[in-house]
Amino acid sequence: MVLSAFLSSVVAGIGWGLASWGRRPMGNLCRWVYRGHVFFMSLAALRLLLLLINHRFEYAYVYYHTSTSLPPLYLVSSFWAGHEGSILLWGLIGAWVGLVFSRTARPLEMFFYNLTQLGLITLLLLNNPFALLEAAPTEGLGLNPLLQDPWMAIHPPIIFLGYVGLAIPFALSLAALLERKEGEWAQKTLPWTLFGWLCLGSGIIIGALWAYEVLGWGGYWSWDPVENAALVPWLMTTALLHGQSQKPGITRTNFVLAIATYLMVLLGTFVTRSGLFADFSVHSFADLGLGGLLLTKIVLFGVLALAVLGSRWQTLRGQKASFSSAATIAVLLGAAFIVALGTATPLITAALGRPASLEASFYNKGTFPLALLGGLLIASFPWLERRHSLFIPGILVLAAATPMAALTRQPLQALFIGVFLVALLTNAVAWVVSRWRSSYLLHGGMAMILLGIIVSANFSTTERVVLGTGEIGQALGREIRYLGATLSGLELELTGQGGSFKAFPRIVSQGGEMVRKPHINRGLLNDVYITPLGLQYDWGPGLRVGKGETVVHGGYEVTFHGFDLKGHQGGRVATQLTIAADGAEHQVVPALTIRPNGREQEIAYVPDLGVALALDEIDPGGEVVLRLFHPDAAPQVLILEVSQRPLISFLWIGSLLAIVGGIMTLLQRKGYSPDQKH
Amino acid sequence: MLGFLIVLSLAVASSSFLSGLTPYVDFAQAKKSSRTVQVLGILLPQTVEDETGLRFFLRDDHGEVMPVVYHGARPFGFDGAERVGAVGIYKDGVFQAQRLLVKCPSKYRGE
Numbered sequence: 001m002v003l004s005a006f007l008s009s010v011v012a013g014i015g016w017g018l019a020s021w022g023r024r025p026m027g028n029l030c031r032w033v034y035r036g037h038v039f040f041m042s043l044a045a046l047r048l049l050l051l052l053i054n055h056r057f058e059y060a061y062v063y064y065h066t067s068t069s070l071p072p073l074y075l076v077s078s079f080w081a082g083h084e085g086s087i088l089l090w091g092l093i094g095a096w097v098g099l100v101f102s103r104t105a106r107p108l109e110m111f112f113y114n115l116t117q118l119g120l121i122t123l124l125l126l127n128n129p130f131a132l133l134e135a136a137p138t139e140g141l142g143l144n145p146l147l148q149d150p151w152m153a154i155h156p157p158i159i160f161l162g163y164v165g166l167a168i169p170f171a172l173s174l175a176a177l178l179e180r181k182e183g184e185w186a187q188k189t190l191p192w193t194l195f196g197w198l199c200l201g202s203g204i205i206i207g208a209l210w211a212y213e214v215l216g217w218g219g220y221w222s223w224d225p226v227e228n229a230a231l232v233p234w235l236m237t238t239a240l241l242h243g244q245s246q247k248p249g250i251t252r253t254n255f256v257l258a259i260a261t262y263l264m265v266l267l268g269t270f271v272t273r274s275g276l277f278a279d280f281s282v283h284s285f286a287d288l289g290l291g292g293l294l295l296t297k298i299v300l301f302g303v304l305a306l307a308v309l310g311s312r313w314q315t316l317r318g319q320k321a322s323f324s325s326a327a328t329i330a331v332l333l334g335a336a337f338i339v340a341l342g343t344a345t346p347l348i349t350a351a352l353g354r355p356a357s358l359e360a361s362f363y364n365k366g367t368f369p370l371a372l373l374g375g376l377l378i379a380s381f382p383w384l385e386r387r388h389s390l391f392i393p394g395i396l397v398l399a400a401a402t403p404m405a406a407l408t409r410q411p412l413q414a415l416f417i418g419v420f421l422v423a424l425l426t427n428a429v430a431w432v433v434s435r436w437r438s439s440y441l442l443h444g445g446m447a448m449i450l451l452g453i454i455v456s457a458n459f460s461t462t463e464r465v466v467l468g469t470g471e472i473g474q475a476l477g478r479e480i481r482y483l484g485a486t487l488s489g490l491e492l493e494l495t496g497q498g499g500s501f502k503a504f505p506r507i508v509s510q511g512g513e514m515v516r517k518p519h520i521n522r523g524l525l526n527d528v529y530i531t532p533l534g535l536q537y538d539w540g541p542g543l544r545v546g547k548g549e550t551v552v553h554g555g556y557e558v559t560f561h562g563f564d565l566k567g568h569q570g571g572r573v574a575t576q577l578t579i580a581a582d583g584a585e586h587q588v589v590p591a592l593t594i595r596p597n598g599r600e601q602e603i604a605y606v607p608d609l610g611v612a613l614a615l616d617e618i619d620p621g622g623e624v625v626l627r628l629f630h631p632d633a634a635p636q637v638l639i640l641e642v643s644q645r646p647l648i649s650f651l652w653i654g655s656l657l658a659i660v661g662g663i664m665t666l667l668q669r670k671g672y673s674p675d676q677k678h
Numbered sequence: 679m680l681g682f683l684i685v686l687s688l689a690v691a692s693s694s695f696l697s698g699l700t701p702y703v704d705f706a707q708a709k710k711s712s713r714t715v716q717v718l719g720i721l722l723p724q725t726v727e728d729e730t731g732l733r734f735f736l737r738d739d740h741g742e743v744m745p746v747v748y749h750g751a752r753p754f755g756f757d758g759a760e761r762v763g764a765v766g767i768y769k770d771g772v773f774q775a776q777r778l779l780v781k782c783p784s785k786y787r788g789e
Contacts (some may be wrong), residue, residue: 075715146754216751295747327680334684345699355702357716358766360777362698366691373683462748512758531751602759639727641751676732 008256010534034114036100042093043078044089048129048262052078058136061085061129065141065549077153078143083273090160090396091120095316104188105171108179112171115304116262117313119297126293151210159203160232163265165196166237170262173255174305177312182251189258191666197237198662204230205655210446218462218643220404220651228343229268235336237259241328245297246325251318253329259305264340266301271343317495324384331374338366364457368416375419375450382430382513387401416454423447445658452477452650462643464533476528482638485631487607489519490532490638505532505640509602527648533639542616546623553628556581556611560624564589575615575624579606590615590626605631626647700765705742708768717773718763719744727752734761744768748775755780755783 016527048061057063065085080086092167093116102110146152158303169189170260200201207227221227240257242249246378250652274291321329342358349356379393401418434440461476467482472479478496485491489504521528545551545560550559557580561588564574574591588604592615603614610630702716702719719736722743732748746764758780763779776779 030735037712171774217753232758251727323680327683330680330684334687341691341695345695349699349701357700357702357765358695359698359700362694365698369683369687369690373687417711446789493736515754516750533751 028571032101041092045092048085048088049079052662057138057140059483060131060133063133063137065138067140074151080156081143081147084127086156087120087127088129089122089157090163091117091124093157093160094120094164096608097135101168108176109171109175112174113167116167116171123293133558141493146214149210149214151206154616155203155206155210158199158206162203165192165199166233166262166265168192168217169258173258177255177308182316186244186254191669193237193241193244194662194666197241198657198659198666200230200234200237201661204234208653213520216518218529219533219647223342223360225343226272228339229271229421231335232260233261233264233268235332236264239332242328246322248320250325253321255309262306263302266298270298318463324389325453327373328377331377334370335367339363343559373418375423378443378447379419379423379426381424381555383519393422393426395452413458420451420454425449437564438661438668442658442661442665445654445661448650448654452647452654455647456645460643462641465640465642467638480642485636492530494615503530506530507532507535509600514600525646525650529643529645531641533641536637537627541616542625542627544564544623544625548580556628558628566580575616577613579613581609584608588613592618626651704740705738705744706740708773711768714765716763716765716768718761721759721762744773746773746775747777753778753780
């Protein structure tokens with residue numbers, strides 16, 4: 001069955017490795033074996049996809065991550081919702097990218113690349129997505145509501161594209177070292193490094209965008225270990241890119257960086273999946289028993305890489321790095337180190353017996369001087385080839401920062417804003433003057449991102465507002481009025497600041513959990529971010545009714561038929577009711593979920609009659625207490641959090657610009673020639 | 679020049695490290711401490727949310743109970759959570775939470 005598909009892909013992988021692709025001229029045979037590997041991986045992936053789409057709940061993975069009510073897009077994305085499936089996805093992407101790579105790769109390079117694939121398949125063997133349950137349930141648990149979002153659907157595949165992209169420089173490095181072909185290495189590796197950088201960076205930004213739009217707390221980054229596990233390799237890749245871009249090459253540094261970056265990718269995987277951070281991170285998986293295996297894999301790869309590097313260290317020659325390259329790399333690696341240190345702190349302190357975590361302020365404060373220097377370097381990019389390249393940008397920054405500092409009396413903040421404002425401007429001007437050279441677009445985009453980050457972090461304001469239906473309140477210099485609950489959400493009208501708009505934040509029950517969906521009013525200069533915190537109703541008297549009985553209230557007849565057994569999951573009780581008025585009858589199924597610390601009610605709306613029914617209490621004797629009310633008229637109290645976040649748009653616009661700039665650079669730079677200017 | 683900047687950065691990093699360190703303590707220690715700490719406890723019934731914030735009670739492994747108030751949006755998964763973590767300062771009889779940590783409900787094994 002599929003197990004044999006697995007074993008075949010293992011055999012393909014091992015047979016290919018054993019054939020020592022590097023040693024003997026068996027090139028063609030190995031190519032076909034590798035194609036077999038790609039074929040079997042694709043087969044396995046197709047199988048999982050079909051199982052998910054066809055609701056085959058007897059498979060544990062399908063049971064835990066899907067349900068019959070899941071829309072088609074998320075049936076597909078549930079493929080990578082859990083650990084086993086995401087490893088399969090990673091392996092699949094790795095297989096296909098490896099196929100592209102094999103067209104230009106030398107045998108030894110493919111050997112090392114295949115090693116990384118082998119590592120993934122080993123993980124997969126021990127964490128089989130095709131495990132069966134003992135009994136076949138008729139319904140699945142459903143996908144985590146937070147993952148039912150288009151951004152979250154594409155986030156993992158793009159991140160894995162990035163990881164795979166970084167495995168290639170790793171493989172190229174080891175092969176180049178062993179075969180003593182360091183000279184050609186930079187030319188071959190740069191495009192792949194750029195590719196990995198673009199994908200990983202895009203994946204990170206998409207994750208931030210998701211956090212901003214879905215999580216409702218108004219932020220986009222929380223320095224969570226899982227977030228950092230992707231950020232640290234990305235920072236290191238950025239350093240590698242700059243090292244590779246300098247001509248002539250700073251060989252030793254580049255090799256070390258290429259190897260270390262991939263090891264950090266593996267380490268990041270370890271962080272995410274080992275359960276070590278379960279107590280400190282909202283994201284991480286619970287302990288899946290993987291820790292030992294992952295750690296062993298990292299150690300093996302690390303030892304191998306060090307051995308290869310060490311054996312060739314003496315013969316590696318390279319140029320001394322220019323000041324700007326050295327400074328850039330130092331800044332990026334310094335930032336990576338600080339983030340990594342902060343992430344590891346819970347583990348280190350726990351090992352020392354005094355467990356502690358680090359406040360988010362550490363990351364911001366700790367990287368501040370580095371970011372400042374980095375901004376100055378970005379600002380000086382157009383002057384890169386000149387001497388004293390920092391001089392003019394430095395003057396510009398001081399010119400920009402001084403009036404700001406005088407106004408706000410916050411010199412450090414003014415300096416930071418000044419640096420990235422100047423960086424954005426110099427690169428924008430250079431982009432135009434150089435006739436659209438893509439690297440200026442890229443650096444300008446990065447400056448824009450950082451400008452957005454610092455301004456929104458420092459100048460956001462938040463207020464809490466409590467409004468009754470129809471009431472007008474004040475928040476952030478605007479009038480805000482609550483018009484009532486509608487099918488699209490909680491209708492709000494905001495006026496002021498030279499305009500007005502409607503907002504529809506929502507509190508919905510999704511998959512058994514109450515999800516608070518914010519409304520974001522996006523603008524170039526400001527985002528207005530509205531989160532519903534709570535909604536309280538006054539629903540009138542409770543109507544007590546027993547099974548089979550009918551109760552009359554306000555011209556409506558409500559009959560309680562019985563409990564709806566289909567909905568019985570995790571403490572949820574649903575009742576089947578019929579409500580009749582003016583000769584029309586409607587069937588409704590309000591529900592109640594009792595939890596240890598509260599209860600959630602699923603209210604049944606009847607638009608034709610303009611009323612709603614809620615299940616309030618369940619008697620042990622079999623009677624229920626219902627509430628019948630008019631949602632439009634029922635007095636409500638809505639608690640809101642309203643925030644104004646300046647320049648958040650710069651984060652997304654800057655990212656888009658940087659990505660476009662990166663793609664154009666990638667397309668132009670498929671070959672690297674030592675005489676080519678940036 | 680570069681060396682000087684690196685040393686400066688390290689100095690800044692170290693000092694912000696020390697000031698940002700948030701020890702993970704039990705409730706008895708939290709109540710005595712005047713600095714930012716991290717606590718974890720079982721969420722007790724009777725959660726209230728109104729204009730003064732989200733108020734609830736936690737109980738730690740030693741059986742000690744502590745009232746907590748949080749002024750931000752209720753994190754996803756809070757309603758179904760068994761254990762909740764909080765980062766903040768104990769002041770005037772209430773733990774003022776700056777950040778809440780809620781683990782994904784155990785039925786989700788997803789990312």
